[in-house]
Amino acid sequence: MNSKLERQVGSILLKHKLKVSERTLKRFLNFLESIIDELTPELIEIFVLDNLTIGESYFFRDRKVFDFLKKVMQYKVEWNILSVGCSRGEEVYSLSIIARESGRNCKITGIDISPQRIEEARRGCYKFWSVRFLSEDELERFFIKNDDKFCIKSDYKANVTFVSGNFLTVPFSESFDIIFARRVLLYAENEELVVRKIYSLLKNDGVLVLGSGEYFPTVLKDFEPINECPCVYKKVSRKSSKFSDEKHVKDKRPKTSFISTQEVKYLKEAIAKNLENELALEPTIRIVEHCLENKILSEAENYLAILVRKYPTHYLVWKYLGVLELEKGNYEAAEKHLKKAAFLNHSDDEIWQLLHFIKGRK
Numbered sequence: 637m638n639s640k641l642e643r644q645v646g647s648i649l650l651k652h653k654l655k656v657s658e659r660t661l662k663r664f665l666n667f668l669e670s671i672i673d674e675l676t677p678e679l680i681e682i683f684v685l686d687n688l689t690i691g692e693s694y695f696f697r698d699r700k701v702f703d704f705l706k707k708v709m710q711y712k713v714e715w716n717i718l719s720v721g722c723s724r725g726e727e728v729y730s731l732s733i734i735a736r737e738s739g740r741n742c743k744i745t746g747i748d749i750s751p752q753r754i755e756e757a758r759r760g761c762y763k764f765w766s767v768r769f770l771s772e773d774e775l776e777r778f779f780i781k782n783d784d785k786f787c788i789k790s791d792y793k794a795n796v797t798f799v800s801g802n803f804l805t806v807p808f809s810e811s812f813d814i815i816f817a818r819r820v821l822l823y824a825e826n827e828e829l830v831v832r833k834i835y836s837l838l839k840n841d842g843v844l845v846l847g848s849g850e851y852f853p854t855v856l857k858d859f860e861p862i863n864e865c866p867c868v869y870k871k872v873s874r875k876s877s878k879f880s881d882e883k884h885v886k887d888k889r890p891k892t893s894f895i896s897t898q899e900v901k902y903l904k905e906a907i908a909k910n911l912e913n914e915l916a917l918e919p920t921i922r923i924v925e926h927c928l929e930n931k932i933l934s935e936a937e938n939y940l941a942i943l944v945r946k947y948p949t950h951y952l953v954w955k956y957l958g959v960l961e962l963e964k965g966n967y968e969a970a971e972k973h974l975k976k977a978a979f980l981n982h983s984d985d986e987i988w989q990l991l992h993f994i995k996g997r998k
């Protein structure tokens with residue numbers, strides 16, 4: 637391994653306060669070594685920012701969040717919104733679309749650490765992958781087709797600004813009504829620093845939006861989950877903040893499962909009648925989530941015991957076995973189960989966050 641290169645990459649990560657796994661870093665250094673003759677310090681920095689952070693995003697990701705904000709936007713006319721880690725601008729333009737549809741004046745700023753992604757955001761032209769969940773009608777209303785690209789109409793570019801830089805170091809002279817920080821905290825070497833800056837930039841009663849399934853206990857100290865929509869939080873003013881101790885933080889974990897009482901009843905009856913073969917994975921997982929959220933741990937354990945016999949290679953079974961052990965305070969067992977879950981599906985962000993959480997407690 638080229639130790640000069642290793643030091644250079646290390647200092648760039650340090651400068652931007654980013655963290656990456658050892659395996660990813662090793663693979664990346666091998667790649668850089670293979671093109672070492674072409675590299676300049678500036679190019680190395682661009683490579684680090686583009687390759688060691690993932691820019692995956694798409695229009696109307698977690699659509700229920702946008703539907704919820706559309707309702708919230710009815711309450712006033714002027715909105716100032718910040719999208720931290722906006723990647724190529726998909727989130728920013730999705731917001732611009734709902735603001736226009738709601739007849740609201742909205743100023744939206746997107747910031748990303750990758751200059752290349754910001755350049756693409758300013759251009760606003762996307763491959764089909766970024767718009768894959770939009771209907772034909774939406775594609776027609778919001779974009780102009782340019783060869784194989786979908787280019788956002790100029791209407792949605794008004795009042796939108798993109799900034800290239802690290803959120804932690806770029807100064808802002810205004811405060812915001814809503815801050816999006818979806819799938820960004822997982823890159824932060826110190827997530828608390830990011831959360832503190834978000835807190836200071838939000839107006840009183842401002843809203844923070846995280847990614848679906850993201851769980852950061854530090855966030856819950858000064859923000860209150862909004863029950864109607866998972867991953868959306870309201871800022872709590874410091875004086876009235878009552879969530880500073882660990883116990884409250886744990887209890888305030890946002891609710892992610894919506895399960896009807898009828899469904900609960902059906903599943904419980906099926907279990908009682910020993911109809912194991914009837915237990916489909918997805919609804920049973922939902923009842924497990926329901927039990928875990930309501931701290932009915934022994935029932936969650938019973939369901940999981942059946943699921944692990946029936947679906948021994950499904951990552952969700954191991955993930956929730958991990959969450960169960962975490963709830964019981966058995967960090968080592970939780971870590972073992974979560975590592976299996978991560979092995980079976982390495983793209984579930986929440987598993988990595990839970991493992992990260994356990995690492996910090998051990």
Ligand SMILES: C[S@@+](CC[C@H](N)C(=O)[O-])C[C@H]1O[C@@H](n2cnc3c(N)ncnc32)[C@H](O)[C@@H]1O
Pocket residue numbers: 685689690691692693694697720721722723724727747748749750753801802803804817818819820823824847
């Ligand atoms: C996975 S993308 C998420 C995009 C979008 N927020 C979403 O959820 O669809 C994460 C983005 O955060 C950016 N990022 C990570 N750390 C950052 C920081 N400290 N400041 C600004 N951008 C950052 C990365 O460059 C990447 O484009």
